[in-house]
Amino acid sequence: xxxxxxxxxxxxxxxxxxxxxxxxxxxxxxxxxxxxxxxxxxxxxxxxxxxxxxxxxxxxxxxxxxxxxxxxxxxxxxxxxxxxxxxxxxxxxxxxxxxxx
Amino acid sequence: xxxxxxxxxxxxxxxxxxxxxxxxxxxxxxxxxxxxxxxxxxxxxxxxxxxxxxxxxxxxxxxxxxxxxxxxxxxxxxxxxxxxxxxxxxxxxxxxxxxxxxxxxxxxxxxxxxxxxxxxxxxxxxxxxxxxxxxxxxxxxxxxxxxxxxxxxxxxxxxxxxxxxxxxxxxxxxxxxxxxxxxxxxxxxxxxxxxxxxxxxxxxxxxxxxxxxxxxxxxxxxxxxxxxxxxxxxxxxxxxxxxxxxxxxxx
Amino acid sequence: xxxxxxxxxxxxxxxxxxxxxxxxxxxxxxxxxxxxxxxxxxxxxxxxxxxxxxxxxxxxxxxxxxxxxxxxxxxxxxxxxxxxxxxxxxxxxxxxxxxxxxxxxxxxxxxxxxxxxxxxxxxxxxxxxxxxxxxxxxxxxxxxxxxxxxxxxxxxxxxxxxxxxxxxxxxxxxxxxxxxxxxxxxxxxxxxxxxxxxxxxxxx
Numbered sequence: 001x002x003x004x005x006x007x008x009x010x011x012x013x014x015x016x017x018x019x020x021x022x023x024x025x026x027x028x029x030x031x032x033x034x035x036x037x038x039x040x041x042x043x044x045x046x047x048x049x050x051x052x053x054x055x056x057x058x059x060x061x062x063x064x065x066x067x068x069x070x071x072x073x074x075x076x077x078x079x080x081x082x083x084x085x086x087x088x089x090x091x092x093x094x095x096x097x098x099x100x101x
Numbered sequence: 102x103x104x105x106x107x108x109x110x111x112x113x114x115x116x117x118x119x120x121x122x123x124x125x126x127x128x129x130x131x132x133x134x135x136x137x138x139x140x141x142x143x144x145x146x147x148x149x150x151x152x153x154x155x156x157x158x159x160x161x162x163x164x165x166x167x168x169x170x171x172x173x174x175x176x177x178x179x180x181x182x183x184x185x186x187x188x189x190x191x192x193x194x195x196x197x198x199x200x201x202x203x204x205x206x207x208x209x210x211x212x213x214x215x216x217x218x219x220x221x222x223x224x225x226x227x228x229x230x231x232x233x234x235x236x237x238x239x240x241x242x243x244x245x246x247x248x249x250x251x252x253x254x255x256x257x258x259x260x261x262x263x264x265x266x267x268x269x270x271x272x273x274x275x276x277x278x279x280x281x282x283x284x285x286x287x288x289x290x291x292x293x294x295x296x297x298x299x300x301x302x303x304x305x306x307x308x309x310x311x312x313x314x315x316x317x318x319x320x321x322x323x324x325x326x327x328x329x330x331x332x333x334x335x336x337x338x339x340x341x342x343x344x345x346x347x348x349x350x351x352x
Numbered sequence: 353x354x355x356x357x358x359x360x361x362x363x364x365x366x367x368x369x370x371x372x373x374x375x376x377x378x379x380x381x382x383x384x385x386x387x388x389x390x391x392x393x394x395x396x397x398x399x400x401x402x403x404x405x406x407x408x409x410x411x412x413x414x415x416x417x418x419x420x421x422x423x424x425x426x427x428x429x430x431x432x433x434x435x436x437x438x439x440x441x442x443x444x445x446x447x448x449x450x451x452x453x454x455x456x457x458x459x460x461x462x463x464x465x466x467x468x469x470x471x472x473x474x475x476x477x478x479x480x481x482x483x484x485x486x487x488x489x490x491x492x493x494x495x496x497x498x499x500x501x502x503x504x505x506x507x508x509x510x511x512x513x514x515x516x517x518x519x520x521x522x523x524x525x526x527x528x529x530x531x532x533x534x535x536x537x538x539x540x541x542x543x544x545x546x547x548x549x550x551x552x553x554x555x556x
Contacts, residue, residue, distance in 0.1 A: 033207055048208035048209055055386075062391060069472070086539055150357055150362070
């Protein structure tokens with residue numbers, strides 16, 4: 001496990017806010033404020049606070065406490081392609097039924 | 102595509118004008134057909150398409166306050182090795198169309214009725230979504246007290262400086278503190294280092310006031326400030342962060 | 353909207369090139385070297401680094417960094433193709449061939465390998481795709497030690513397949529009789545990934 005207080009070597013990573021466009025394509029309700037619980041360490045955080053990796057390959061959201069993968073999404077086949085979603089790294093996702101503004 | 106919400110459909114916005122904010126930062130005022138409004142803190146996705154069909158997308162925070170018209174302002178920092186930002190700042194001109202969708206996002210947002218006080222911490226172009234909050238607060242004459250701590254590399258690079266100074270002078274409940282990390286003009290009496298614990302302690306509303314804290318800017322700044330906020334005792338659920346950075350990284 | 357939208361004057365990072373015939377279908381040429389990662393850059397020091405071959409093997413193999421540097425090395429120049437559509441031509445790498453690493457290993461029961469890396473990344477390949485001069489463990493790029501953001505200290509290099517198969521920060525191979533999808537393969541990317549057949553996604 002890495003020492004997260006010394007992560008100045010990760011200057012490029014973004015967070016779940018940058019994944020909001022894709023998340024809103026899939027989820028009806030606003031999810032960057034939904035709380036996800038990490039299956040690895042039990043930390044609960046809003047998706048907007050998860051660490052974003054994956055670039056154009058897909059969305060990989062990692063726990064800000066232990067850096068394990070919580071949620072992965074890839075989309076295949078262009079604008080009408082299907083989404084593959086893997087949430088094994090998240091025990092629960094708590095979504096408040098707010099329609100995004 | 103049938104059935105998708107309107108805000109996720111790509112639309113053709115028209116560029117109304119450019120505002121040169123600083124040597125490397127330009128604001129684009131767009132007219133977005135069918136725009137029904139946004140919350141301060143939300144962003145737009147922007148999509149560019151080349152003649153051979155190649156496409157690429159980026160996200161930019163909306164810097165303008167929610168208003169009744171269809172105009173939306175984005176503030177774009179020109180990255181020298183960027184693929185998209187130089188196109189937006191140098192090639193796009195008034196009258197051109199730009200594909201956008203949004204508004205997007207719902208966690209890193211603030212509405213005046215959520216109250217405060219507010220602690221806003223910005224680095225570089227991370228000021229954009231916080232400026233939407235400050236502008237909205239002014240537009241509705243919200244009494245929520247705000248302190249903004251804004252880190253830039255140099256005086257000429259402080260985005261919206263004149264507007265911030267004017268607003269702060271006119272409103273006793275808006276406090277603005279700048280820190281310049283690389284160079285400072287002669288006679289500079291503000292901070293001259295990266296945001297640290299002592300600076301936050303001196304500038305920000307104390308944790309006992311239970312402020313809403315919004316931190317936006319480059320990842321190292323955001324992560325350092327967020328860690329410091331936890332150390333200083335701010336309620337974690339009242340600290341929200343948004344990391345900015347280049348999307349298409351290359352070496 | 354009858355005509356598709358085009359952003360006036362937008363070209364992007366791609367280059368026009370006489371080398372277009374060397375590009376697999378749907379690819380664009382770039383001159384830079386895009387950095388893309390599924391997780392934070394691991395920082396394994398060379399005195400803790402090792403490379404192992406495990407799984408369906410009589411006796412696991414292990415090399416420390418010093419031992420790995422003593423193995424016969426090769427320098428190769430290859431074109432690389434990423435499934436996100438960028439291609440880079442004539443990239444030069446130095447490393448140890450997988451044929452060298454598998455020498456003397458009983459691979460009669462092996463049909464597949466799972467490459468595993470620091471940071472929990474994995475990718476699966478058919479044995480036939482990593483033997484016969486097709487794959488290396490590379491520790492130098494463009495005549496310099498491989499930088500961490502590009503997979504250093506060492507990465508797998510399998511240039512005839514899409515570049516997500518060239519696992520960064522590789523630490524070993526698991527030999528398998530049955531196939532098992534890796535990180536991106538289990539999220540819908542093609543199990544094999546041949547750019548010349550445009551095998552980007554499952555079902556292609």
